[in-house]
Amino acid sequence: MADRQRQLHEHLDRSVAGADLPPNERPGVPMEHETRPLTSTAPEHIEHMRPRRGLTHRMEIRSMTPVFGTAQPLHGVSGVLRRIAYSTHETRARHWMMLLFADRVNVLEHRIAKLVKIFAIVPAGAAAVVLAVKFFKD
Secondary structure: OOHHHHHHHHOOOOOOOOOOOOHHHOOOHHHOOOOOOOOOOOOOOOOOOOOOOOOOOOOOOOOOOOOOOOOOOOOHHHHHHHHHHHOOOOOOHHHHHHHHHHHHHHHHHHHHHHHHHHHHHHHHHHHHHHHHHHHHHO
């Protein structure tokens, strides 16, 4: 008889073979371990970041959250619009509409800056090509 059939034949009175056996007779006993208590991974004290000038925060909370982003500081017309938006409450539609409008203005600012770079580089590149042609022609 195969092991599985022998086990089912020996334990006909049990619904599942090996499920409620004493711990020393279970098939997976060598692999079972006592669970260890979980250790806390969170720090006991979170050091607050120091806010610097020009940061915006929600009006509904008194102070800044413990951690906040400063990677992209507000700049340009979109930054002014965001500062105006954060001076109103979040429950107002004006707050969210100003933020959406500031996003669109930010995209426009980016596209204009890209065009300025292209218009500055293209004439310089064209002049370099003309100079190279003249230099190698002689």
